[in-house]
Amino acid sequence: MTTPDGWLLDVTESEDGRSVVLWVKDRRTERVRRTAVEYRPPFGVAGPRADLERLARHLAALPVVERVELGSGRPSLFDRRPRPVLSVTPTVNSGRRALARTVDALGGYETFTLYDVDLSPPQLYHLTHGLYPFAPVVGSGAHLTATEPPETIDYATPPLRLAPFEVRLAGERRGRIPPLDARLGSVRLGSTTLDGPEEDLLRALVGELARSDPDLLLTQGGDSFDLPWLYRRAAACGLSPREFVLGREEVGFAPTRQARSFESYGRVLYRSATFPLPGRFHIDRENSFLYDDAEVAGLVDAARLSRLSLQTVVRQSPGTCFTAMEMAHALALGAHVPWKKNRPEGFRRADRLVAADRGGVIFLPPVGVHGGIDEFDFASLYPHIMVRKNLSAETLECRCCPKSPIRAPGLGYRSCTRRVGLIPRTLAPLLARRLAYKAALKRPGIPREEAEGLKRRVRMLKWILVTAFGYQGYRNARFGRIECHEAINAYARELLASLVPAAEASGYSVVHGIVDSLWLRPIDPAHPPDPEVFARQMSERFDLPLGYEGRYDWIVFLPAVTHGLGVPNRYYGLYGDGEFKLRGIGGRRHDTTTLVRRFESEVLALFRTARDAEGVRALLPRALARADRFAERVRAGAWPVDELLVSHRVGQAPEAFVTFTDSVAALRQLAEAGASRGAGEVVRFVLLDRRSRSFRHRVRVAELLEGDERYDVDAYLELLARDAETLLAPFGVDRASLLARWHAADAPARSPYRSAEARAQLALDDARDPERTLFASDPVGLE
Amino acid sequence: MGRTAPTYRQALEERMKRWDEFARLLTTPEDRAAFEMVRTGARRYAAQATYVGSPDLLEAILLSVLTDLAVRLRSGPTGTAPR
Numbered sequence: 001m002t003t004p005d006g007w008l009l010d011v012t013e014s015e016d017g018r019s020v021v022l023w024v025k026d027r028r029t030e031r032v033r034r035t036a037v038e039y040r041p042p043f044g045v046a047g048p049r050a051d052l053e054r055l056a057r058h059l060a061a062l063p064v065v066e067r068v069e070l071g072s073g074r075p076s077l078f079d080r081r082p083r084p085v086l087s088v089t090p091t092v093n094s095g096r097r098a099l100a101r102t103v104d105a106l107g108g109y110e111t112f113t114l115y116d117v118d119l120s121p122p123q124l125y126h127l128t129h130g131l132y133p134f135a136p137v138v139g140s141g142a143h144l145t146a147t148e149p150p151e152t153i154d155y156a157t158p159p160l161r162l163a164p165f166e167v168r169l170a171g172e173r174r175g176r177i178p179p180l181d182a183r184l185g186s187v188r189l190g191s192t193t194l195d196g197p198e199e200d201l202l203r204a205l206v207g208e209l210a211r212s213d214p215d216l217l218l219t220q221g222g223d224s225f226d227l228p229w230l231y232r233r234a235a236a237c238g239l240s241p242r243e244f245v246l247g248r249e250e251v252g253f254a255p256t257r258q259a260r261s262f263e264s265y266g267r268v269l270y271r272s273a274t275f276p277l278p279g280r281f282h283i284d285r286e287n288s289f290l291y292d293d294a295e296v297a298g299l300v301d302a303a304r305l306s307r308l309s310l311q312t313v314v315r316q317s318p319g320t321c322f323t324a325m326e327m328a329h330a331l332a333l334g335a336h337v338p339w340k341k342n343r344p345e346g347f348r349r350a351d352r353l354v355a356a357d358r359g360g361v362i363f364l365p366p367v368g369v370h371g372g373i374d375e376f377d378f379a380s381l382y383p384h385i386m387v388r389k390n391l392s393a394e395t396l397e398c399r400c401c402p403k404s405p406i407r408a409p410g411l412g413y414r415s416c417t418r419r420v421g422l423i424p425r426t427l428a429p430l431l432a433r434r435l436a437y438k439a440a441l442k443r444p445g446i447p448r449e450e451a452e453g454l455k456r457r458v459r460m461l462k463w464i465l466v467t468a469f470g471y472q473g474y475r476n477a478r479f480g481r482i483e484c485h486e487a488i489n490a491y492a493r494e495l496l497a498s499l500v501p502a503a504e505a506s507g508y509s510v511v512h513g514i515v516d517s518l519w520l521r522p523i524d525p526a527h528p529p530d531p532e533v534f535a536r537q538m539s540e541r542f543d544l545p546l547g548y549e550g551r552y553d554w555i556v557f558l559p560a561v562t563h564g565l566g567v568p569n570r571y572y573g574l575y576g577d578g579e580f581k582l583r584g585i586g587g588r589r590h591d592t593t594t595l596v597r598r599f600e601s602e603v604l605a606l607f608r609t610a611r612d613a614e615g616v617r618a619l620l621p622r623a624l625a626r627a628d629r630f631a632e633r634v635r636a637g638a639w640p641v642d643e644l645l646v647s648h649r650v651g652q653a654p655e656a657f658v659t660f661t662d663s664v665a666a667l668r669q670l671a672e673a674g675a676s677r678g679a680g681e682v683v684r685f686v687l688l689d690r691r692s693r694s695f696r697h698r699v700r701v702a703e704l705l706e707g708d709e710r711y712d713v714d715a716y717l718e719l720l721a722r723d724a725e726t727l728l729a730p731f732g733v734d735r736a737s738l739l740a741r742w743h744a745a746d747a748p749a750r751s752p753y754r755s756a757e758a759r760a761q762l763a764l765d766d767a768r769d770p771e772r773t774l775f776a777s778d779p780v781g782l783e
Numbered sequence: 784m785g786r787t788a789p790t791y792r793q794a795l796e797e798r799m800k801r802w803d804e805f806a807r808l809l810t811t812p813e814d815r816a817a818f819e820m821v822r823t824g825a826r827r828y829a830a831q832a833t834y835v836g837s838p839d840l841l842e843a844i845l846l847s848v849l850t851d852l853a854v855r856l857r858s859g860p861t862g863t864a865p866r
Contacts, residue, residue, distance in 0.1 A: 351838035357788040363830040410836065493834060513830075565826055760819035764812040 002147045003027075004136030007158035009215065010309050011122035011131075012278045015251075017092030020125050022144065023248070023279050024137065025158055025215070032215070032248060032279060037142040040066060041124040042089040043096060044115035044336055045103055046075050049084045051111050055103065056086055064099055066091045075115045075336040077394040077422055077479075085115075093121045100339060115336035119327060126307040127331050133303040133310060134158055150304045151429055153436045157300050157453070163190035163214035167226040177675045177703045184233050190214065199237040202230070202244060209246060215280060216296070217246075222284040227275040228255075248279025274315060281310050288314045290463065297453035298460030305430075318463035319471055322426075325464070326479050329426045337478060356411050356486040360515030361496040365557035365566040368730045371613035373511055373573070374520050374531045375549040376538075378495075380434070380462075381516035382469040383427045384544050385491045386484070391472075392421020393481035408487035409494035415487075422479055427468055434461045492516065495542060502541070506534050512557065514568050519555070550575040554613045558584070559729055564755020572604070572727070580604060586723045594643035595634070595716065596723045602626050603727055620731050627724045631742045634716045641709050644716060645684045645702055653679050662687060665695035673704060687715040717742055791833040794840050795825060824851030 006026045014021050014036055022035045045052065056068045067089040072082040090099045100117040116124065126132050134157065135146040148155060170185035172178045186195035187205050190212055194204045219226050227246070231253035234244040241252050255273035276282065285291050290299065291314055303310045306324035313321055327337045348356075378384070385391065389406055395416035398404075406415035437454045440446065446454075471477040472485040492515060499518060500510050507529040508520035522528035535548040555573030557566050570584030582604075586596045603623050610616040633639055646662070654667040654677065666685040670677055672695075677683060684702040690712050692698040700709050717739060725735040789797070799822065809815050828847035835843050 354788050354838040355836040358833060358836055359790065361830055361834060364827065497834065563823065563826055565823065755823070757816070757819040757823045760812070760816040764816040767812040 002138060004147050005138050005140070006033075006136075008131055008133065008135045008137050008144060008146075009158065010133060010279070010281070010311070011125050012249075012276075012309070013093060013121055017094045020121050021249070021278065022142065024144070030159060030161075031213070034248060034279060035141050037125075039121060039125055040089055040091075040093055041116070041119075041121055041128070042067070042069075042087040043100060043117045043339075044073070044075055045086040045088060045112050046083060046115065047086075047107060047112040051107065052084050052086045055106060055112070058106065059088060059103070064091050064095050065089070073336075074334060076113070076338065077330065077333070077335045079335075104339075114339040117339040119337060122309060123307050123324065123327075127328055132305075132307050134300050135304070150307075151433075153433055154440075155304075157297065160216055160296065161212070161214045162216045162218060162296065163212065165189055165217040165219050165222065165226065167229055169229070177670075177673050180674070184229070187230075189217075198233060199239070202234050202237060202239060205230075206244060206246075217277070217280060217282045219282065219284050221286045222282060223255075223274055223287040224284075227282070228273070231275070246280070247277030251276070251278060276311055281314075283314050289317060290314060290460065293456070293463065294460035295456045298456035301457040302460050302464065317467070318460075319467040322464050322467045322471060323478060325430075326422060326426050329422055330479070333422070333425075356483075356490075358486075358493070359489055360492045361513060362515060362568045363510070363513045364568065365512035365519070365571065367557050367559040367564070367566045369554055369556045369613040369616045370511060370521065371552075371554045372522065372525060372528070373552045373555050374508070374522070374528075375552065376518045376520065376531070376535055377547055377549050378516040379545045379547050380431060380465050381492060381495075381544060382488050383431055383465045385488050386468070386472075387424045387428050387431065388543060389487070389491060390415040390417075390421050390424055391484045391487055392423035392425075393479055393484060395419065395421035395424075396481060396483055396487065408490040411486060411490050413483055413487045413490075423468070423472075423484070427465070430461055430465060430468075434458055434465070437461070495544065498542070499538065502538060503534075506537070508534070512566075512568075517549075519552075550577065550579075552576070552581075553611050554616050555581075556616070556727075556730055558726065559755070561725075561729075562755070564758060570726075574608060574610070578608070580608070585726055591647045591649075592723075593646055593716075593719065595630070595639060596719060598643070599627070599630050599720060599723060600727065602630075603724075617731065620728070620733075623728060624724075624733070627720065627738065628742070630720055631717055631738075634720060635713055635743065637710060637713060639711070639716070641686050641700075641705060641707060641711055642702075644686045644711055645705075646687065647682050647684045649682050650677055650679055660693065660695075662690070662699050665698040666701045668695035669699065669701050669704065673701075675703065687712040690715045714743070791840075791843060792829050795829065795832075795844065798840060798844065799825070820855075821848055821852075824848040827851045 004027060006024045008022060009025050009032065010023045012021045012023070018038060018040060019036045020039045022037060024033045024035065025031070026033060045055065047055075052070060056070055059065045059068045065088065067087075069087045071085055071087060073085045074080075074082055075085055088099065088103065090096050096117060100114050103112060104114060106112075119127075129144075131137070131144060131146055132150040135144075135150065136148060136156070136158075137144040137146055139145050166188045168185045168187070169178050169182040172182055172185070183198050184201055186193055187201060188194075189205065189208055192208055192212070194201055194208060196204065230246070231244075235253055242250055244253075245251075255275050274287070283291055290302075294302070299310050299313050302308075302318075302321045303313050305328075306313065306321040307328055308316075308321060308324045330337055389408075396413055398414070398416040398418075401414060401417050404414040404417050406417065407413065437458050441451055441454050441458070469485070469488060472480045472482070472488065496513055496515070496518075499513075503510055503518070503520055504523070507523050507527070509523050510518065511521050512519040531548045531551065535546045538546045552573040553576055555571055558570040558572075559565060560567045567584065572580060572582045572585055574580055586592045586600055603626060606619055606623055606626065607616055610619055648663045648666070650663060650667065654664070654671070656679075657664045657667075662685065663683055666683040667677055669685075670683065685699040686702075686705065686709060687698075688700055688709060688711060689697050700706075718735075721735045721738040721742070724738055725733060802822065806815065806818055809818055825844050825848050828850055831850075832843035832847050835846070837843055
């Protein structure tokens, strides 16, 4: 392999709008060179020839248009024959979207289909020049050649200099609300801490950045705190953007993207403003969904494959990466990326819709504790189905294969047998890559650092693969198609249904199943089947990789509080190797108090000693004794308040709330202290008096916590009881009886949380025998 | 998210709300206990009912209820009621 001269770290847009900037790290000096290259990519317009000709004449006269050229091509993946395409180059890159909107409007939003509009110039530069982020390159200036393709699995990551970066204000504690005129106290960059008078400090920081020249600044809240404060203070000290440069190129002090709230999967989330530092990367751990999982190794991998800057990857969702990878494959096929998806769902009969629009198989697990259960999971099931069944928008129900034998079960959708679809093309290398990394991880004697990097890449790929399926059904996904989404589900349902008899024939009965996971119990405990053999046989039989996750010594499936039947994804269990698997219980939730987390870990530590279902049952009185001890300390008012902080993600703008809730009280308290929060941000507070109508007395926000507050005992007993109920409900423990036992005062005589059927049965028993004792049937002896 | 038809589970819970009206006029504890038993039965086989994929919600519910009752019948009166 050729020794590279250096690595292409990033391509950024330059401010003049006519070029892009290449940032190359020299292999010998480890310095980063900046090269500006003239680059204005065109976008494509397809439509009837006469309309395109008229459009070309019209556009040629506009000052915002540099060039128009009428040619021909096959811009869509559905195109079998070439058709006329107009290539339009705007005068400046920042004018692309505005010009595209004009063209779309001129065509009445239906005559023209536009291509490649919203690919960024850096992204297009990579794709049209055979380059990608972190590519090892030879050559100089603008003449760079990558020495290996981006898909290379065994590659060397360039030596990136990473520096933790943190700003502290004079006399303020981090996390508290600072006064608006607070001055800088100190700045930490890597292992250096700078302080002194503010203006000197700011200049010293610029000097230190130039000296140590880090490639990547790592902050905790840099987008919302460190960078805006630095810029604000720099402006207050009279420094100009030319003097105060944090990147490798001068930029204005304002953010390029404003803070915003948005909705994802029913949750309102918040993203801070972003302050890019051209030539350097800035990772804000609080403003990145992926960093904690993927770290630099995973992000570099995703950047290489998606051709998106690390700066973009770290701030976007894995779906953005996947879409960019699809775009790269589409362009490689000679196609282009449609700007707006122009593929409405076809009309069909209601019964067909009902049959098609279904998810995977999800059983209701049997509530209670079960011993000796084997768990099996399909690895990346949905991506594998997409690849095996060639599921892609343009290969489903294609015209060329009316007799295709690949048909979605129950729905009949055909898959093309002549060409490989874009989605399988994109996914297959990702699946192979993930497998290769996993295999490399098993290599004996692999250095720890390398293993850590590989694990991060595996996790990043997992996120991208998970998104790949969801994006088939997402209405805005460029290459998505709802029928693909349906077909994938249909294949997956068929698979799980076939596994039920297959498992039984192998000596297992199905206890529980969720889409791609199975929990099986040996039918004859004296002669359990060999799980590894079973997994291998099923993988071969269904041509999909079924893996053996492990045997549970015991597993507890938890009930829904409303109807008492099992909840598919709420359980905890102990594998034979001593590892817990926890799903849907309090400690896994982000809004849980430390109090509840501590209680859970104590109960789980206790249950860890149980080797089977009977052992767990035998430990129940001791678990309840723990709950009592916790309750006692809470009642005594002795629990440290910082362990009682409740977190709440604000679901709407503060002024939109109509009822007075804990969160509203917290928001008002923050507003009074001069700190406003928007929808999607998190507020943290201690409950002081839940019945209070005063926002000052009801809660105390974390930012104003003194440490000697008196908390609302009843509210925390309630939280504790609710969590104990979650964990222990299958053993007959419920919230109301716990509360009755702890403070008797106004606790309801009987649990309102039993299932409707159990309550109706209790009422019937009462009617028959009013004298019967309340907890007579209680297996744990709460009395 | 992005679904056109409600899931079986959603449709079932919608129907359950309608059944509340039926339950309101049940006058004895025996009737109410029996009714809640039926309701549990409706929910118990949600996975299987989804798999049927029938446009007839009631068909799916009935299969679930009948199977549940048959199981209880075969395993005795205290059968498989949830807490």
